[in-house]
Amino acid sequence: MFEKQKGSKESSAPEPETRTPQPAPTAAPAPVASSGATAMIGRGISISGDVTADSNLKIEGVIEGRSVQSKHDVDISETGKVTASISAKVIRISGEVTGDINATEKLTIAKSGRVQGNVVAPRVQLEDGALFRGSIDMNPGQTADARSAGGSAARPTALDSGGKPPGPSTAQVADAAGGARKEPGLTLKSG
Amino acid sequence: MSEPALQLETGAGPQAAGPVTSRIPSKLLGSLFRPPFGSPDTNRRLTVLEIGAALPETVNFFSGFTCRLHFVDLFAEPFVQAQQNRSESELRAAFEACFRFPAGTRLDLCLFWDFLTYLDDTALRAFNAALRPWLHRGTRAHGFGAHHMAVRLANVHYGICDLDTFSLRDRRGPPLHMYPHSQIEMHDMLSCFAFERGLLLPDGKLEMLLKPTL
Numbered sequence: 554m555f556e557k558q559k560g561s562k563e564s565s566a567p568e569p570e571t572r573t574p575q576p577a578p579t580a581a582p583a584p585v586a587s588s589g590a591t592a593m594i595g596r597g598i599s600i601s602g603d604v605t606a607d608s609n610l611k612i613e614g615v616i617e618g619r620s621v622q623s624k625h626d627v628d629i630s631e632t633g634k635v636t637a638s639i640s641a642k643v644i645r646i647s648g649e650v651t652g653d654i655n656a657t658e659k660l661t662i663a664k665s666g667r668v669q670g671n672v673v674a675p676r677v678q679l680e681d682g683a684l685f686r687g688s689i690d691m692n693p694g695q696t697a698d699a700r701s702a703g704g705s706a707a708r709p710t711a712l713d714s715g716g717k718p719p720g721p722s723t724a725q726v727a728d729a730a731g732g733a734r735k736e737p738g739l740t741l742k743s744g
Numbered sequence: 745m746s747e748p749a750l751q752l753e754t755g756a757g758p759q760a761a762g763p764v765t766s767r768i769p770s771k772l773l774g775s776l777f778r779p780p781f782g783s784p785d786t787n788r789r790l791t792v793l794e795i796g797a798a799l800p801e802t803v804n805f806f807s808g809f810t811c812r813l814h815f816v817d818l819f820a821e822p823f824v825q826a827q828q829n830r831s832e833s834e835l836r837a838a839f840e841a842c843f844r845f846p847a848g849t850r851l852d853l854c855l856f857w858d859f860l861t862y863l864d865d866t867a868l869r870a871f872n873a874a875l876r877p878w879l880h881r882g883t884r885a886h887g888f889g890a891h892h893m894a895v896r897l898a899n900v901h902y903g904i905c906d907l908d909t910f911s912l913r914d915r916r917g918p919p920l921h922m923y924p925h926s927q928i929e930m931h932d933m934l935s936c937f938a939f940e941r942g943l944l945l946p947d948g949k950l951e952m953l954l955k956p957t958l
Contacts, residue, residue, distance in 0.1 A: 664760075676807055677803055677807060678800070678803070678804070678807075679798060679799070679800040679803045679804075680800060681761075681763060681800055682760045682761075683760070683798075683800070684760055684797075684798075685798040685815060686798075686815065686817070687815065688812055688813060688814045688815065688845075689798075689803065689806075689812070689813040689815070690811075690812045690813075691806065691807055691809070691810065691811055691812075691813070692789075692810045693807060693808060693809070693810065694810065
């Protein structure tokens with residue numbers, strides 16, 4: 554694969570040392586609170602349908618649907634279980650996810666995290682003990698692009714997520730994080 | 745994804761690897777990323793097949809590249825553990841089911857680790873047939889081989905720390921049965937690859953770089 558590039562402009566440029574991949578930041582869990590307000594789907598709550606949040610989203614309950622989307626960050630706690638594709642800026646998974654994941658900045662799968670799906674993210678971090686099955690599509694240069702684009706909507710992956718078709722109704726529900734009604738809320742599409 | 749997440753928790757599925765137990769140097773791994781074989785163009789997506797569990801250090805290593813990593817932990821597949829009871833066509837179909845990549849995928853790099861040594865002749869031929877469609881002329885593969893039963897393979901996960909270093913982590917569960925292959929046997933049964941370089945390691949294993957025969 555690589556010989557083809559011999560003599561090409563790209564392959565003749567840097568020395569081997571300069572091509573050494575840059576280590577990703579280690580250890581510290583990714584913070585999940587960049588936009589202030591956080592909507593929460595609490596423990597014991599089950600949702601069948603799609604979820605769209607304008608704020609950060611913390612998931613301790615169960616979601617089964619086609620998509621979970623946030624313009625900011627999504628944090629799935631150890632009790633959280635999501636069967637849907639997920640799109641957000643920064644995603645941290647300590648629970649269980651079956652579905653494709655698109656993080657425009659970073660995905661972290663914590664030590665208790667279990668993920669089955671295809672991931673698209675500029676940066677991906679697995680912590681010791683994390684379980685992952687699927688593919689990871691990484692583009693380190695994409696992070697800056699995403700930032701300069703103002704964290705624009707995540708591009709959903711075309712890969713199979715096994716999701717359900719969206720339901721017909723849309724309802725605004727209270728922000729469980731403390732009634733932050735002035736903040737953009739949480740939108741549910743029932744299944 | 746077609747399989748439920750609960751599969752991840754069953755005994756047959758992948759299990760979390762233990763902590764890194766040791767790091768071993770490699771003289772060949774870096775060759776995949778350096779001249780004379782060339783170097784991945786960081787502007788070009790590198791497509792990698794990893795026949796093993798996704799380990800933090802491997803993901804971290806590749807995070808410096810524009811790449812797509814396909815993690816297919818064949819070590820944990822029940823059909824591999826029970827390969828003696830299956831025909832070549834059954835095994836081929838099982839491997840093909842594991843290699844359902846998006847249309848148009850061509851693998852640049854295959855990381856076999858010591859998996860080939862856990863396949864008997866029939867399974868190795870089936871593996872070869874299932875993998876061949878996803879290769880291209882520039883594909884390179886890396887693996888470890890054992891040529892005789894005296895060579896003991898540790899029941900471990902392999903990862904990549906850097907261009908010159910592997911990590912080892914204990915693999916939970918019983919070890920797979922070994923089927924050592926000579927270089928000639930390997931060449932016959934894994935016909936889509938030919939040896940490019942080999943290095944006999946102090947523990948008797950052969951570290952291999954393979955190139956396609958397409």
